[in-house]
Amino acid sequence: MDLGLQGKVAIVTGASRGLGRAIALRLAQEGCHLAICARGAEALGKAQFEFETCGVKVLALPLDLCAPGAPEQLIERACAQFGRMDLLVNNAGGNRRGHFTEVTDEDWETVLELNLKVHLRASRAAIAHMRTAGGGAILFITSIFGREAGGPGLSVYNATKSALISAAKIIALEVAPYGIRVNSMAPGSIRFPGGSWDRRVRSDPEGMKAFVAQNLPIGRFGTAEEIADVAAFLLSERASLVTGACLNVDGGQSRSLI
Numbered sequence: 001m002d003l004g005l006q007g008k009v010a011i012v013t014g015a016s017r018g019l020g021r022a023i024a025l026r027l028a029q030e031g032c033h034l035a036i037c038a039r040g041a042e043a044l045g046k047a048q049f050e051f052e053t054c055g056v057k058v059l060a061l062p063l064d065l066c067a068p069g070a071p072e073q074l075i076e077r078a079c080a081q082f083g084r085m086d087l088l089v090n091n092a093g094g095n096r097r098g099h100f101t102e103v104t105d106e107d108w109e110t111v112l113e114l115n116l117k118v119h120l121r122a123s124r125a126a127i128a129h130m131r132t133a134g135g136g137a138i139l140f141i142t143s144i145f146g147r148e149a150g151g152p153g154l155s156v157y158n159a160t161k162s163a164l165i166s167a168a169k170i171i172a173l174e175v176a177p178y179g180i181r182v183n184s185m186a187p188g189s190i191r192f193p194g195g196s197w198d199r200r201v202r203s204d205p206e207g208m209k210a211f212v213a214q215n216l217p218i219g220r221f222g223t224a225e226e227i228a229d230v231a232a233f234l235l236s237e238r239a240s241l242v243t244g245a246c247l248n249v250d251g252g253q254s255r256s257l258i
Contacts, residue, residue: 003236006031009082010235011074013065013122014092016043018192019141022224023089023231028054030232032087035078037063057082065092066113071122079129086133087235088126090119090164091141100155108156115160120167123182127175135179137235140168141227144186144254147246161186165246172244181243183234188250191221217252 010027014020016038024036028051036051038044041062048060059081063070079085093115096107123138130136145154146161165184172182191197201208201221212219230249233239248254 001238003030003232003238005087005232005236008032008086009035009078009084010087010089011035011078011085011122011126012089012091013037013074013118016040016047018195019187019190019224019227020089020091021047022192022228023091023141024051025054026225026228026232027087027089027235028052028056028058030236031056033057033082035059035061035074035081035085037061037065037074038092039064065118065122066110071118072125075122075125075129084133085126085129086136088123088136088138089141089231089235090122090139092118093141095154095157097153097157099153103156111156111160115157116163116167119164123171127171127178127180130180131175131178136181138168138171138180138182139231139234140164140182140184141231142168142184142186142246144188144248144250144256146184147186147248147258148254148256168246169244176243181239183239183242183244184246185227185231185234186246186248186250186254187222187227188248188253189216189221190224190227192224197221215253220251222249222251 010032012020012024015024015036024034033056034051044060044062048058051058065071096111142164143161145158146165150158168182168184189197
């Protein structure tokens with residue numbers, strides 16, 4: 001299936017590793033020019049080289065998106081480089097685990113900034129350019145733990161991911177008249193090199209076998225490439241009727257009915 005992404009300009013945050021890297025690579029394979037960012041310059045440079053082997057142009061910006069003005073800088077630099085932008089993937093994120101009574105205001109502010117506020121700022125800046133261009137697509141990478149309880153120790157993470165899904169829905173309603181689609185995607189337990197699930201499998205293989213048997217109906221962890229395939233579809237015109245949606249990509253792991 002031709003997704004019709006050839007020649008589009010996509011911005012992907014947190015693109016040096018994990019889900020962001022896989023999504024950016026999939027878009028590059030579809031012919032998208034890329035603007036990517038991450039905190040680590042070395043890993044970002046390696047990702048840039050990999051994406052450029054697909055024959056596309058890549059602007060790599062080492063950025064801490066939590067720094068004042070950084071999300072807006074990312075959008076403006078990309079548009080200045082390529083003359084426009086078509087797609088935005090809000091992927092960067094993080095977590096601070098802890099019992100609710102133990103996590104601090106600083107913990108809340110840190111994760112709210114990285115999981116929610118930077119994405120809203122980037123999207124606000126992107127929408128201005130997309131309106132001028134006559135359309136575009138925005139995708140927020142959230143979590144199934146934004147749609148249902150993630151368990152003890154995840155009050156900060158759960159709250160920020162739920163907020164992101166909610167915000168994406170309302171933004172979608174507001175920008176639909178301008179030809180801009182906004183969706184969110186909720187991955188389940190995804191294993192990739194260096195990720196948290198990969199570390200757990202290596203440190204406790206038997207425990208993780210039990211976790212898979214109890215929680216993952218398909219009998220395995222998902223892969224970053226599987227997330228990237230769905231992301232590319234949602235960003236493409238093949239998903240032209242899909243906006244304001246949150247799509248679980250979890251192999252049946254989630255239990256919510258909505």
